[in-house]
Amino acid sequence: MSTNDEIIYYPPSIQTNKQKLQRAQDIASLVLGVGCGILTLESAYGFVFYLAGITLTNGIFLTACCEGKPEKFFTKPKQEIFLEGLFNNVPGFVMMWCLIYALVKASS
């Protein structure tokens, strides 16, 4: 390989890939919230549960959807897959957690 080879990305495709990742993370954060509520986890345990769950989801996405080669589908794979989704999806998770927690607590 000569040194002046550079990878050219097609922005709309990158955008579509990001949307697919976002969709997986949306579903994951809601499901994790429901799970957390059903288990009636409180404070730090809940957030640890979320952290573990979303990282697991990202890992599965990385191996199943990206075939283990995320640099083919994302411009900054590590940051885009593992970091950005981590904080953007917290509100959704907290909402489901609060709702299910309140439902489970009130009926027990």
Place this chain on the structure above:
Amino acid sequence: MSTPDLLLDPQLKYWVLLPISFVMVLVGLLRSNATYLLQPGPKLEEFKALREKQFLKRAACFRQNNGVLTKEEFENRKQYFTATLESNEFYAIVEDPNADPANPLTDPGMNDALMNMAKGNVMNYIPQTIIMAWVNYFFAGFVIMKLPFPLTDGFKQMLQTGIETPDLNVRYVSSISWYFVNLFGLRPVYSLLMGDLAAAELMNQQQQQQALPNIGGPGGPKADKLFKAEAENIQILTHKSIFDGITERVLEKYADELKAL
């Protein structure tokens, strides 16, 4: 903490929690559909304005991809583009250089853009304000839920409005906090409900439209400046074909395999 749990009426969840979420989801869907309907369709552009933009784009494409041309072709095109960019052949409006600059506030295109921006903002804020007022008025004055995580006392003012119990743990909150949790947390629900395929298509279209430079529009630079700049860029281009020294590069690339043979 050894304080006993506050006993909350189980009926609260059916009559407060779920209705608030339900209403917020429905209003969100309604709003997105309404903004979609209110969006003005793409306007027909005057052919001269469009021609101006596309000519500029063509010049930029030539500048970026000149490597695929042979020396002769390159020189021809370079001459043509510099000459045409410096003449006023492709200008949409040939302006009188002595005329005063137009007042941007009286420009009809500017007004349109402002109107659209205002419409978008109004569509965003009015429903939220209405729901917040409704929640505040309708479900005021009682504790509806216990949050699963502790908060600092700073949130007491905001999350326990209407509850006159100074020593109550901050984890017990009133309806307004459920509203806030929903406000931030419903985005994934919306995106799953509405299906992102339609949204993705819309985004792609917008991106393609934005690819053309905004000349003479509100806030955009004037055409003659852009044309001059592009002409200068093309003037200083030096031709370097992708075929220059291709033999060496191919040999270098496959050198290892050649050695192995």
